[in-house]
Amino acid sequence: MSARAWVSAVVLATALSGGPVAAQSRPDEEALFGGDEQPETPAAAAQEPPPPAEGSPLEPSRGQSPGPEQSRDEQAFTGEPVQEAFGTEGHTEDPLKIGGQFYLRAFTQGSEGVSFGDTAFSAPTLVDGYFDARPTDRLRGMVVGRLSFDPSRAGQSTGFLGTNPSDGTPAIPGTTFANPRVLLDQAWLRFDIAHTVFFTVGKQHVKWGTSRFWNPTDFLSPQRRDPLAVFDARTGASMVKLHVPWEAKGWNFYGIALLDNAGPASTLGRIGGAARAEVVLGTAELGASAVLQRGRKPRLGFDISSAAGPFDVYGELALTKGFETPRFLVPEGLSLEDIIAGGGGLELDSLEYLAKLPVPSESPGHFTPQVSGGATYTFAYSESDTATVGVEYFYNAPGYDASTLYPYLIARGVYQPFYLGKHYAALYATLIGPGSWDKTSFVLSNLGNLSDRSFTSRFDLGYRALSYLSVEGYAAVSYGRKGGEFRFALDSGPFVIDGRPLVPAPTFQLGGGLRINL
Numbered sequence: 001m002s003a004r005a006w007v008s009a010v011v012l013a014t015a016l017s018g019g020p021v022a023a024q025s026r027p028d029e030e031a032l033f034g035g036d037e038q039p040e041t042p043a044a045a046a047q048e049p050p051p052p053a054e055g056s057p058l059e060p061s062r063g064q065s066p067g068p069e070q071s072r073d074e075q076a077f078t079g080e081p082v083q084e085a086f087g088t089e090g091h092t093e094d095p096l097k098i099g100g101q102f103y104l105r106a107f108t109q110g111s112e113g114v115s116f117g118d119t120a121f122s123a124p125t126l127v128d129g130y131f132d133a134r135p136t137d138r139l140r141g142m143v144v145g146r147l148s149f150d151p152s153r154a155g156q157s158t159g160f161l162g163t164n165p166s167d168g169t170p171a172i173p174g175t176t177f178a179n180p181r182v183l184l185d186q187a188w189l190r191f192d193i194a195h196t197v198f199f200t201v202g203k204q205h206v207k208w209g210t211s212r213f214w215n216p217t218d219f220l221s222p223q224r225r226d227p228l229a230v231f232d233a234r235t236g237a238s239m240v241k242l243h244v245p246w247e248a249k250g251w252n253f254y255g256i257a258l259l260d261n262a263g264p265a266s267t268l269g270r271i272g273g274a275a276r277a278e279v280v281l282g283t284a285e286l287g288a289s290a291v292l293q294r295g296r297k298p299r300l301g302f303d304i305s306s307a308a309g310p311f312d313v314y315g316e317l318a319l320t321k322g323f324e325t326p327r328f329l330v331p332e333g334l335s336l337e338d339i340i341a342g343g344g345g346l347e348l349d350s351l352e353y354l355a356k357l358p359v360p361s362e363s364p365g366h367f368t369p370q371v372s373g374g375a376t377y378t379f380a381y382s383e384s385d386t387a388t389v390g391v392e393y394f395y396n397a398p399g400y401d402a403s404t405l406y407p408y409l410i411a412r413g414v415y416q417p418f419y420l421g422k423h424y425a426a427l428y429a430t431l432i433g434p435g436s437w438d439k440t441s442f443v444l445s446n447l448g449n450l451s452d453r454s455f456t457s458r459f460d461l462g463y464r465a466l467s468y469l470s471v472e473g474y475a476a477v478s479y480g481r482k483g484g485e486f487r488f489a490l491d492s493g494p495f496v497i498d499g500r501p502l503v504p505a506p507t508f509q510l511g512g513g514l515r516i517n518l
Contacts, residue, residue: 091136099518100129100144103231105165107511111504112489124150124165126233128185138195144186146235150179163226163417168234170223170416185235198243203236206256208276208289209316210305213426213447214394214418216318216370217301219291220274222261227418227426228445228458230472230513237261239274252278262295270294283307297321300367308375315373323368323398325414326361330404337493355411368397374426385434394424403452403483407490420485421451439464447486454484458509472513478506 103126110119126148133141148166164171166181188202209215213227223234238259245252258265258272265271272293279286284306291299298321305314330339339357374392381387399422400406409415418424424447431442441462448455458476465471478487482505491501 092134095133095135097132097134098130099132100127101518102127102516103513104515105511105513107509109509110507112491112507113501113504121152122150122165123152124148126166126231130186138192140190142186142188142190144184146183146185148181148183153179163223163229163233165233168223168226168229168232183235188236196244198245200241200243203238204241205234205236206239206241208287208301208303210287210303210314211316211372211374211392211394212314212390212428213392214372214396214424215316216372216394216396217287217289217303217316219289219299219301219318220256220258220261224416224419228447228456230460230462231515250280252276254278258291258293261291262293272296297324310379311375311377313373313375316371318370319367320370320398321367322363322365325398326363327398327400328359328361328405328408328412330359336404336407340494354407357408359405359408369395370397371395382435386432387434388430390426390428392426392428396422396424399423399451401451403454403481403485403488406483406485406488407495417485418447421449423450424448425450448480449485452481452484454478454480454486454488456486468516468518470513470515470517472511472515474509474511476509478508 104123105125106121106123108119108121114120126146128144128146130142130144146166163169166177167183184203186203186205188200188204190198190200192198206220207215207218207225208220209217215225218225220237220239221234222237225232225234239261240257240259242255243252244254254274254276256274256276258274261272263270270293272291274289274291276287276289284304287301287303289301291301300319301317303314303316305312307313330336339359340354372392372394374390376388376390378386378388396419399420401422403420406415406420409420426445426447428443428445430444433440434442441460443460443462444458445460446455446457456476456478458474460474461472463471480487482489482491487505488503489501489505490503491505495502
């Protein structure tokens with residue numbers, strides 16, 4: 001790949017590293033846009049009617065009335081009543097719901113030394129469609145398909161430092177996908193035995209953890225969530241989930257068989273296992289989880305959320321046996337340019353050559369921690385309006401103390417946005433429907449990689465324009481040390497080719513979106 005091709009790919013989607021507004025646990029869209037009079041609309045990855053929340057039993061279908069144990073046609077065919085294996089149940093007259101979302105987005109980013117005409121631009125389109133079948137109140141099937149398309153590119157390149165807008169995977173420069181691209185987001189079947197044990201079988205979404213920006217205990221998704229994304233584009237993982245609630249205590253217990261979390265489970269030995277317990281003690285909610293599967297390191301997780309006076313506090317602790325991917329080492333006092341100079345004069349117009357640099361790595365044999373935690377405070381600033389402010393910190397033991405090896409991580413395909421540094425922090429504020437602006441929301445997010453001293457600040461606006469139409473917009477700036485995660489650049493020494501930097505430093509990002517949910 002030529003240097004200019006790589007530059008275009010990297011610069012174009014670095015706009016997304018400043019990403020859309022936080023995909024963390026936000027208020028639902030009704031609350032977010034003040035939709036008291038709005039008809040019920042599905043969330044981005046949920047459906048109408050919405051799936052039961054994680055940890056809750058199946059909910060009855062809408063408009064459902066009790067029915068006989070068998071239809072008249074079944075009686076005529078068999079000549080005798082049909083006995084339900086797991087007990088009697090009512091049947092739904094209209095068991096199938098069809099809907100989805102249509103999501104148009106556009107992003108642009110300014111960079112140092114780049115003219116207006118050469119400013120990076122991207123316009124990804126995402127369409128989700130679902131079939132939600134509820135023939136009875138104890139049986140449900142869901143299929144969600146996705147179509148993504150970017151008219152600004154011949155192919156859907158992921159050559160930027162961020163996450164892929166179609167499926168949330170880490171974006172590695174030089175990787176391309178078909179354009180348009182078709183994905184399967186969800187395909188699962190849910191049922192219960194004696195209203196006691198609940199099963200969900202198939203490709204599904206299961207999110208663990210309590211933190212807003214960083215979720216080290218979110219073990220069951222193959223990808224890390226982009227904390228600065230309005231829409232969590234990650235697709236589901238295939239698994240068999242068993243859920244046993246203890247309703248008297250409000251506790252929940254889960255057992256899970258993982259079928260593709262670490263690659264397809266083509267043999268019995270590759271099927272992974274996970275377990276989780278969620279308990280309520282006073283005002284605190286605690287969770288403990290464990291995952292064991294071939295191809296990934298053993299992992300343990302603990303999370304908590306609780307009220308503490310006027311504050312809501314939360315935290316997560318993930319323990320991994322060693323590092324999920326090796327951590328590469330740079331001898332003290334050396335730069336990447338020094339390593340390149342000692343690598344035999346590699347050509348820098350190709351990442352393939354950069355990946356061949358002789359860089360040592362380490363992965364300890366003991367458990368290593370990742371810890372995130374924070375607090376939020378909600379206060380009234382008028383008789384009918386409130387605001388929320390919050391802080392969060394993340395310690396990432398496998399992370400790097402400096403940005404020296406970021407280009408090498410990109411070349412090796414192990415660049416993981418928002419999990420590169422060893423120390424992170426965030427400060428944010430949210431306004432929902434202030435004053436007479438009942439259908440408007442404002443979010444200000446400030447994220448910093450304290451290890452490489454780079455930062456990004458972003459202001460997001462959301463507006464419910466029509467019953468089913470949401471309008472989004474954001475503006476972000478990057479600042480701090482050049483070369484860091486949020487101000488990544490390759491613009492000096494061997495990274496200047498034909499008088500132009502391989503990657504110019506970003507300065508600002510602008511973006512917007514139109515979303516219809518049905």
